[in-house]
Amino acid sequence: MDSFTLLANGFAVALQPLNLLYALIGVTLGTAVGVLPGIGPALTVALLLPVTYKLDPAGSLIMFAGIYYGGMYGGSTTSILLNTPGESASIVTALEGNKMARAGRGGPALATAAIGSFVAGFIATMALALIAPTIVKFALSFGPAEYFALMILAFMTVSAAFGDSTLRGLTALFLGLAMGLVGIDLQTGQARLAFGIPDLLDGIEVTTLAVALFAIGETLAVAASRTTAEEKIEPVKGSVWMSREDWSRSWKPWLRGTAIGFPIGAMPAGGAEIGTFLSYSVEKQLAKRPEEFGKGAIEGVAGPEAANNASAAGTLVPLLTLGLPTSATAAIMLAGFQQFGLQPGPLLFANNPQIVWGLIASLLVANFMLLVLNLPLVGLWVRLLSIPRHWLYAGILVFATLGTIGANPSTFELGMLLAFGVLGYVLRLFGYPIAPVVVGLILGPMAEQQLRRALAISQGDPTVLVHSPIAVILLLLAVCAVVVPLIMRARGKGKVLSALAANED
């Protein structure tokens, strides 16, 4: 069957009334939480994971996809109307978008972001549907050694390749890997690092860690910061519709942003931010009036927003086809799959095609809903921005603990939440990236399984890891991902890399 037949079957799942309702709830919740300043897509998904516990797998994943896309849309509204740095994927949008809003052109800025997100989301999701079967066919030939090499590559790109310090990226990764050791060893049943505490035998929950690092760590960091920046919400004046000139200046950046964002998201390189920065500099160079950049150029909103959403869809390529999360958000989505006993990867396409293709089709549905939800109703979302910060963060903590209590109402789990929250604050304080910790926790045990499986097949011969050309190439790329940035930083080109830092998503 070709992709279109499969996709059509997927629509048969996605368009069932109940699933449409789940998608609508998902995009609404996702947008609402995404709009709130200080909450990125990763935290949005982690906070709302417990809401989906009681649903059936297909409905739950459809709601999840809606939350994911909705969080991406919502973030752009925040960065345009409220100049909030700190959320890495929207820094670039804030550069030009906030300037446009200050100049009274907030409406067109929001419109070009929403329509650009729609165009990019549509094209990128179609691209996902087209290339996924090919990758799955390819991935079916992968053995444990290839998977292990692929995971090593993902580890290195997520932690070491971008950001402003190889050391701090690697340290964050290995903290996550160390946490991944806790619990019962899957192959031998031996308890590791549990120190006799029964609560630790099941290991550390990805959602507990993610919620603690993102929600509590962020709250502590904001509260402790002395520089209380004056946050001013720019009112949306005039029409939200774009003029003819806006359209003609926007459509090319949308397409270019999509073309840049999707491959970057699809590679095991992590982070939607990299694409947004690249798109911004491309638009700046191609612009007819580059002098407008920095003063509110619409191209600088259209391109990066499209790149942002395209790479969000791109991230789903390795996640669905290989089971490889390359960003914190994807890691939490993987945890979402696992709570239903589903393991993304080539076998999921073979065994549960109705779930995979239903999910992909529902992404297209969610994308359309978001366009409708965001353009005419933008005024409603803007009101969420006016929630004062103290109520906002108090509410965030209430919901963060609610999710943990709902999943496991134990004092010990809350203690871990608190401890990891403090860890998240310390990591932020010293400039450590957060995403590698989360990716390390979920991917570490998987990498160990693949390594031990490979060595069991070869009866302990470690050269099995470099027997296939694919594995060798992947491992060499992983080495490059660590060494090249080290050389670049030593030669004083580190600024480029820290500009590409994959911080949050």
Add this chain to the structure above:
Amino acid sequence: MTQQPPSTETRRPDRAALVIAAVLAIIAAVIVYSTATARGGSATRIGPGAFPYAIAACLFVLAIWTAFEAVRGDFPEREEQQIGPIVWIVGGLAAQMLLLHIAGFAIATGLLFAATARGFGRGPLWLTIPIGIVLSFVIWVIFAKGLQLSLPAGPLERLI
């Protein structure tokens, strides 16, 4: 967020970063100790101990590297931090954790809510605690009754 370009003036050894290096080394030592004293279950050729040892070794190398950067003062400068808000918020979380099974979800979470608002400089507590408890109670009704989430009940929740 707290990253700032390193300044050009001469740097002193960064004590806090040295502490981080020490903590990393301690974590590595704990992993090695815990793995070495664990018993049973190593029937396979590469047992459950190999991966922990590898991670511990890497953490140890990272600890040395961190200490090296700390002495050279390579860590980014940090903003001055306020301690008060941290104490309030951590205290709120601790209070919720300890009171959850005694006082129930609404009261415990209401205290967390008020303590967080206080951390952001908003009071007075006699006003924010009742607001927090009412809000948490509403949440409890929605999630425990509506969505069947198992949230601990206390005296307030047993009223309905």
